[in-house]
Amino acid sequence: MGESEAGGISMKTIELERVENNEKYPTDEDPKVNYRGWKVMPFIIGNETFEKLGAIGTLSNLLVYLTTVFNLKNITAANMINIFNGSTNFATLLGAFFSDTYFGRYNTLGFCSLTSFLGLLLIQLTAGIKNLHPPQCGKESTTCKQPTAGQMTFLLAGFGLLLVGAAGVRPCNLAFGADQFNPKTESGKKGINSFFNWYMFTFTFAQMVSLTLIVYIQSNVSWAVGLGIPAALMFIACVLFFIGTKMYVKIKPSGSPMTSVVQVIVVAIKKRRLKLPAEHPMLSLFDYVSPKCINSKLPYTYQFRGLDKAAIMTPQDKINPDGSPTDPWNLCSVQQVEEVKCLVRVLPIWFSAILYHLVIVQQHTILVFQALQSDRRIGHSKFMIPGASYYVFLMLSMTLWLPIYDRIVVPFLSKLTGIEGGITLLQRMGIGIFLGLLSMIVSGGVEKHRRHLALTDPIGLQPRKGAISSMSGFWLIPQLTLAGLAETFTAVGQIEFYYKQFPENMKTIGGSLFYCGMAGSSYLSTFLISVVHRTTEKSATGNWLPEDLNRGRLDLFYYMIAAIEVMNLGYFLLCSNWYRYKVIDTNKSIVNA
Numbered sequence: 241m242g243e244s245e246a247g248g249i250s251m252k253t254i255e256l257e258r259v260e261n262n263e264k265y266p267t268d269e270d271p272k273v274n275y276r277g278w279k280v281m282p283f284i285i286g287n288e289t290f291e292k293l294g295a296i297g298t299l300s301n302l303l304v305y306l307t308t309v310f311n312l313k314n315i316t317a318a319n320m321i322n323i324f325n326g327s328t329n330f331a332t333l334l335g336a337f338f339s340d341t342y343f344g345r346y347n348t349l350g351f352c353s354l355t356s357f358l359g360l361l362l363i364q365l366t367a368g369i370k371n372l373h374p375p376q377c378g379k380e381s382t383t384c385k386q387p388t389a390g391q392m393t394f395l396l397a398g399f400g401l402l403l404v405g406a407a408g409v410r411p412c413n414l415a416f417g418a419d420q421f422n423p424k425t426e427s428g429k430k431g432i433n434s435f436f437n438w439y440m441f442t443f444t445f446a447q448m449v450s451l452t453l454i455v456y457i458q459s460n461v462s463w464a465v466g467l468g469i470p471a472a473l474m475f476i477a478c479v480l481f482f483i484g485t486k487m488y489v490k491i492k493p494s495g496s497p498m499t500s501v502v503q504v505i506v507v508a509i510k511k512r513r514l515k516l517p518a519e520h521p522m523l524s525l526f527d528y529v530s531p532k533c534i535n536s537k538l539p540y541t542y543q544f545r546g547l548d549k550a551a552i553m554t555p556q557d558k559i560n561p562d563g564s565p566t567d568p569w570n571l572c573s574v575q576q577v578e579e580v581k582c583l584v585r586v587l588p589i590w591f592s593a594i595l596y597h598l599v600i601v602q603q604h605t606i607l608v609f610q611a612l613q614s615d616r617r618i619g620h621s622k623f624m625i626p627g628a629s630y631y632v633f634l635m636l637s638m639t640l641w642l643p644i645y646d647r648i649v650v651p652f653l654s655k656l657t658g659i660e661g662g663i664t665l666l667q668r669m670g671i672g673i674f675l676g677l678l679s680m681i682v683s684g685g686v687e688k689h690r691r692h693l694a695l696t697d698p699i700g701l702q703p704r705k706g707a708i709s710s711m712s713g714f715w716l717i718p719q720l721t722l723a724g725l726a727e728t729f730t731a732v733g734q735i736e737f738y739y740k741q742f743p744e745n746m747k748t749i750g751g752s753l754f755y756c757g758m759a760g761s762s763y764l765s766t767f768l769i770s771v772v773h774r775t776t777e778k779s780a781t782g783n784w785l786p787e788d789l790n791r792g793r794l795d796l797f798y799y800m801i802a803a804i805e806v807m808n809l810g811y812f813l814l815c816s817n818w819y820r821y822k823v824i825d826t827n828k829s830i831v832n833a
Contacts, residue, residue, distance in 0.1 A: 331407035455629045586742070594760035600731075611625075615699055635724065676723065685795070
């Protein structure tokens with residue numbers, strides 16, 4: 241009876257502390273938490289959809305905008321876009337940190353949505369106001385006036401605001417959407433699993449609209465109007481998000497989870513000379529979980545045992561009356577160590593994702609130049625598909641495949657394998673890497689065919705940068721379709737993988753890790769393009785990536801990426817075989833060693 245009363249008093253004390261600190265923890269026992277799940281998705285996914293319509297509607301054709309309106313060279317523009325994309329994606333790590341530590345996901349999403357709107361507005365002004373961009377370059381002219389320092393500064397200011405906006409929106413939107421489902425109920429778990437696939441579906445739909453309608457208006461009607469539409473759509477995204485304010489589940493920031501990570505590493509280094517017992521290591525480790533911890537208790541694992549030394553108790557380590565260590569920089573718990581292990585285990589898989597995304601980066605940048613020197617007419621009409629719009633075929637393959645995979649393939653495979661998702665997340669990602677490899681091989685073959693026809697049978701159109709091949713732009717569809725299928729397996733699998741394998745207080749950081757991988761790919765692509773451009777410029781085979789692709793060997797560049805993907809697939813298979821999925825400890829007892 242005494243123990244029961246003591247337990248009751250303890251729980252009351254904890255709840256009083258939560259009230260005093262104005263903290264909320266969404267548990268089944270908390271009557272104030274009302275999970276509305278799909279009821280609030282129109283606001284969350286609506287915000288994401290219109291945000292992507294705005295951002296992608298601007299960024300997808302920005303390569304053409306920089307080369308035709310700002311008169312930048314192809315390589316300069318491609319590297320500028322890659323660096324911007326890389327910086328934007330890396331900034332998500334900072335956005336995740338500030339969200340988890342200080343502001344919470346709701347506040348971060350609200351502020352960064354408004355910032356994205358301002359960034360899009362500035363970029364629109366560079367097109368709408370003549371003094372904010374250089375004069376138009378004539379079709380027959382070989383020299384074009386470059387933008388002034390003031391014009392580039394104004395443009396880069398818009399880029400900077402977009403960077404800040406994406407830093408908060410990208411890592412928080414998925415995690416915030418998943419917060420609206422109760423992870424402790426079967427319906428909530430199914431809702432989260434389905435949410436990732438449908439989230440990607442709406443995301444690809446937004447990209448399709450951006451890459452067709454908006455890009456067409458920009459290329460054929462007016463850049464001022466075409467860039468004004470994304471800004472208006474971003475404004476709608478902000479309105480939609482704030483409409484649902486009173487219905488959202490808002491988890492308060494619980495402090496930076498990275499502090500705990502650093503503590504484990506520092507203490508493990510301090511105690512590196514201590515020895516762990518060969519058997520029953522838990523007997524000498526400090527096992528404690530704070531009652532305020534929102535993370536599920538993790539069982540002890542035998543990987544990365546060097547980190548276990550952070551939880552070894554010594555005579556010098558003191559314990560507070562509540563069971564916590566007096567100095568967390570001298571003693572960490574097994575729970576803290578296992579949370580760090582979750583992070584460390586994911587890093588080799590994350591590195592493989594960087595190499596995988598090289599495929600998608602090429603289809604988003606270099607392919608535009610490939611399309612511009614292909615026959616983009618539909619039949620014998622004068623209508624020409626904008627070069628940036630070909631990326632829509634990648635999105636179309638994703639849009640068509642994701643519902644089929646979610647509603648037909650997954651249930652069928654689940655019955656055969658007994659696995660909730662039909663196949664494991666790593667198997668799903670591996671299939672995507674293989675499809676990405678095939679996409680690069682096909683890309684090389686198509687480019688070789690395009691170049692041959694451009695040199696032997698060009699059509700009458702003569703742009704400033706080389707002859708137009710008689711090869712139809714529709715020949716680019718197979719490589720884009722394969723890349724789209726690769727994304728449905730690897731990209732969606734990655735997002736779900738990071739979300740499920742990270743502790744609860746690192747969900748936003750897990751989301752940012754996906755974008756950091758894409759950032760690494762953008763930077764790596766920039767490096768490869770620059771090295772190949774400089775190395776082959778004076779070689780016997782000629783420059784692989786000149787301004788005029790007909791004088792280059794883009795096909796060899798694609799084959800080089802394919803070779804990298806072959807090595808990446810082998811590396812990924814080794815990492816997958818070594819990886820151990822996170823398991824939640826159903827034993828809730830806490831033992832102080």
